[in-house]
Amino acid sequence: MTLNWPPIAPAPGTPSCGPPSFEPERGWWVTRHADVRAALTDPAFQVPAVDTGPPGTLAWLRATVSRFSPPLRHADRRAVAVRALAPLDPDDLRLEAVRLTVAVLHRAEHRVDVMRELARPVPLRTLAGRLGFADPVAAGTAVAVVAAAYHPGVDPALTARADRAVTALLALAPQGSPEVRANLIGLLVQACDATAGLIGAAAHHLLPPGGAPTTARTADLLAEVLRLDPPVRATRRVTVDEVRLGGQDLPVGSPVLLRFDAANRDPQVFSEPATFRPGRPGAGLLTFGAGERGCPGDRHALALATGVLDVLRERCRRDPDPLRHEPHPTLRVPTTLEVSVR
Numbered sequence: 525m526t527l528n529w530p531p532i533a534p535a536p537g538t539p540s541c542g543p544p545s546f547e548p549e550r551g552w553w554v555t556r557h558a559d560v561r562a563a564l565t566d567p568a569f570q571v572p573a574v575d576t577g578p579p580g581t582l583a584w585l586r587a588t589v590s591r592f593s594p595p596l597r598h599a600d601r602r603a604v605a606v607r608a609l610a611p612l613d614p615d616d617l618r619l620e621a622v623r624l625t626v627a628v629l630h631r632a633e634h635r636v637d638v639m640r641e642l643a644r645p646v647p648l649r650t651l652a653g654r655l656g657f658a659d660p661v662a663a664g665t666a667v668a669v670v671a672a673a674y675h676p677g678v679d680p681a682l683t684a685r686a687d688r689a690v691t692a693l694l695a696l697a698p699q700g701s702p703e704v705r706a707n708l709i710g711l712l713v714q715a716c717d718a719t720a721g722l723i724g725a726a727a728h729h730l731l732p733p734g735g736a737p738t739t740a741r742t743a744d745l746l747a748e749v750l751r752l753d754p755p756v757r758a759t760r761r762v763t764v765d766e767v768r769l770g771g772q773d774l775p776v777g778s779p780v781l782l783r784f785d786a787a788n789r790d791p792q793v794f795s796e797p798a799t800f801r802p803g804r805p806g807a808g809l810l811t812f813g814a815g816e817r818g819c820p821g822d823r824h825a826l827a828l829a830t831g832v833l834d835v836l837r838e839r840c841r842r843d844p845d846p847l848r849h850e851p852h853p854t855l856r857v858p859t860t861l862e863v864s865v866r
């Protein structure tokens with residue numbers, strides 16, 4: 525384990541921990557670890573409803589996947605995703621990610637943009653292949669288009685392209701009812717930007733510009749990156765009952781933003797919370813959510829990211845370009861991250 529890491533400043537816009545706070549234009553923000561966990565596991569807080577659309581469109585996909593499903597539909601749809609993931613061996617995913625990453629570096633001349641050539645395509649190709657999609661490369665490309673428009677509130681101009689990509693993905697998905705195929709596509713879409721953001725952030729911390737790679741174990745590095753530089757910064761809920769949270773009374777219909785980025789720095793849970801300390805006790809991380817809707821792909825994401833990073837560590841050095849992130853209300857994904865290949 526490497527000691528004496530510098531503290532990691534919160535990403536711009538990360539609030540500090542405190543009681544739930546309300547502002548009319550943004551609703552409630554929940555920032556303390558205990559409050560975020562309580563809201564994730566209390567049925568008074570539900571995922572906001574989404575509108576559906578004609579079959580085969582992005583709106584239809586969103587309304588059919590477990591992620592945005594109302595309570596009565598959620599369990600069955602989640603079961604489709606959990607069943608599909610169950611036979612996937614994380615070690616096999618890691619090794620396939622290693623193989624694909626090595627192949628990309630082999631083809632590259634001297635430089636690679638980790639985000640464009642590895643962080644999105646490698647996990648998506650690996651998962652699409654293992655989940656039975658025909659043409660995993662085409663599936664991965666289509667998933668990235670859908671992911672860019674997937675979260676409600678993202679630029680509607682992206683929707684028409686995403687509609688066509690959903691149609692293409694339905695044609696590539698394995699046989700099954702439309703609902704089953706939608707939830708298989710949902711797995712890939714959920715995996716896309718979050719896993720890419722994790723790989724990008726971890727590569728940023730692993731390969732300091734102009735320096736040697738850090739020596740922390742990849743698993744420890746990933747856990748600490750997920751805590752301090754999380755690719756999923758927050759998730760939304762709406763209250764369906766009057767509810768008391770963290771000493772505040774929230775009326776029915778309150779929009780709520782659960783801030784993982786703030787809760788992961790809660791001093792009640794993490795000692796010296798701003799210190800980047802790979803290998804610290806892992807319990808308490810909220811970046812994969814919690815409760816009935818917590819991420820079913822956490823082990824898969826970690827395995828895929830480990831495969832990519834283990835190769836980067838051996839073969840790449842970082843160019844000293846500043847890191848920028850894509851504009852997004854809740855995700856944190858680097859736009860580019862150039863490395864030179866040895």
Ligand code: HEM
Nearest residue numbers: 590591602714715718719722759811812813817819821825
């Ligand atoms: C670093 C990578 C990832 C992060 C940080 C992440 C985080 C999350 C979080 C926070 C949720 C819950 C959202 C909420 O409660 O509002 C979630 C749900 C979900 N994630 Fe992930 N995820 C990641 C990767 C993946 C991967 C690789 C897969 C698939 C292989 C996946 C599949 C899903 C699915 C299907 C759901 C919806 C679960 C449900 O409806 O019950 N995620 N993820």
